[in-house]
Amino acid sequence: MVKAYVKTFGCQMNEHDSERMRGLLHKVGYTLTPDEAEADFILINTCSIREKAEQKAFSHLGRLKLRKAKKPGLRIGVCGCIAQREGERIIRRAPHVDLVFGTKNIHRLPQLIEKMIKTKRRVIEIYDDRERWQQFGCEIERDNPIRAWVTIMQGCNNYCTYCVVPYVRGSEWSRPAQEILAEIRDLAANGYKEVTLLGHNVNSYGRGLDQEINFPALLRAIDQIEGIERIRFTTSHPKDFSEELVEAIADCPKVCEHIHLPFQSGSDKILKSMNRNYTAAEYIDKVNMLRAKIPQAGITSDVIVGFPTEEEADFQQTLRLIEEVQFEGLFTFLYSRRPQTAAGNFAQQVPNSIKQKRFEILLEIQNRISSERNESLVGTQQEVLIEEGKALDGDGTSGREYLLRGRTRLNKIVEFTGPPDQIGKLRQVKITKANRFNLEGIMLP
Ligand code: SF4
Known part of the structure; x- marks a missing residue:
């Protein structure tokens, strides 16, 4: 019995890609193991969104070198966002790697493994945006029997100046609605109760498709599927978060009123420099629009601390926005330079000591707010x-x-x-x- 293990770094999109790869590995005869030590094939699904995630992936690869020295038959694959960006440079950095493939080559995993075994040579395959690629339609080995992720779109055209997604996931691409609805009907028939719709900017779903459909219309169609009890989605971009969407959330009983709406900074100067295409006041207007229609809505968000040129006054504006909105929870990130992104070349990077101090202040405030929000639910x-x-x-x-x-x-x-x-x-x-x-x-x- 040949055993495979998949290690995932990064976001829900990567977690879901790993589910798809586990399904493909199963199909070609591997037994999946939760124990890396007993695997004959280890696949590392990498994340490139922050420097820390990238360091973690490479230090894990470093440890696997020792394991391979003790177990020469062991084969190691690297995929995901770092693989898409670095391609064969991964082999130069980690020569013990046998297989490298990109974010658009997942469906090719069976053929790539066959080639790796037959030729006994390293295999590298990275498709770019121009090449025909197809992510869906393969079997998925899902981690959870009740909640399922469903990809509705991929890639992004927004080019926020700190973000690698447009470079490693390519331009925005929506999946046909009938394919999404068929997958969700199938999930319902198999006992799944909740779906989370995934995309780098779900609000722009439908652009470029032949059929006339947008994200609110998709939500309304999914809400009709019998057996599914809850619908969630992530991630939303504030500039595309519309009144039509809020109405769909309010009208569809299965759509949970929890919205993840990243704001990133409370300073208009920083937001402009990030190329976010909204101001802090416009962000707050969107929050107010949501709460006017759905008062019980809960909002979580992402914020970046220490973006280049962030001064104390900018940081204070971020803190004011946090106090005003009262988020249920916040994912707080220290800015880190990412290859290919515009902000990586900006002058006036903020020193680490200042970033860290601001991070701690912000965390303390948000922890208090999160505790208060939770306290308010006691008795309900x-x-x-x-x-x-x-x-x-x-x-x-x-x-x-x-x-x-x-x-x-x-x-x-x-x-x-x-x-x-x-x-x-x-x-x-x-x-x-x-x-x-x-x-x-x-x-x-
Ligand atoms: S909208 Fe999101 S995924 Fe797209 S570039 Fe900006 S941060 Fe990255």
Whole structure:
């Protein structure tokens, strides 16, 4: 039995690509193992969005050199965003790698493996945007039996000056609606309850397709699919976040009112330099538009600290925006220079010590806000989709005492006790305690 292991760095898009690669590996006869040490083929799916993610991938590759020295039959593949950008330079840096392929070559994995085995040579294949590529239609080995990711579009045309996505994922490309709907119907038939629609900018879904469809219309169509109970989506770009979309969210009962809307900075000077195409006031207007229609909506966001030329006054404007919007949670990133991006060449990079200090200040403020937002839910009743459970009596023989875990519509994790047959169901839970990162509650009859 030949065993394969896939290690993933990065975002949900990468996690989902790994599910697709696991499906392909299975199809060509590999047994998937959760234990890297026993694998005969290790595939590293890399992320290039931040310097730290890239360093992690290369240090992991470094450790695999030692493993390969002890196990000469071991084969190592590298894919994902670093592979797309670096191509054969990866081999120069890590000569123990046997296979390199890009973000648009995933569907070619079976042929690439065959070539690697037959020729006993290294194989490198990177398609660029001009080449015909097809990501979908292959079998997917999904990690979660209740919640599934569904790609609706890929790539991006926005060229934010800090971001590598347009270079490593290519230009924006939407998937035909009938294909997306068929995949979701199939998921519903197989017992999945929740779908998260993935794209680098889901709000621009439909541009360039032959059929007349946009993202709000797609949401309305998915909302009609029987068996699916919840719909989420990520990521949205504020400039494309429209009133029509807010109306669709309000009208579709299955669409969760949790919106991830990255703001990146509260300073107009920095936003302009990032090429984000909105001002801080326009961002707040979008938030107000959403809350006017859906008062219970929860917003999470991304923010970058220490973008080139960020001064104390710019940082203070970011803090003001955070206080004004009151996000449920924030993904906070220290700016890091990325190859190919415009901002990597900007003069006046912010010293690391200042970035770090601002990062800590911001985190402390957001932690307080997140705790307060969670506290405000104590005593309320929340709809929870139960995803997993752990036996409290040790071996689970009583069948009753389980610590169940699920998510509210705002994507907050809630824990409570109950029988394991509730896993996969939507239940009402009364919130009894709030922690910074999760909630505790009692399941209602
Ligand atoms: S919109 Fe998002 S994916 Fe596109 S360039 Fe900007 S940050 Fe990157």
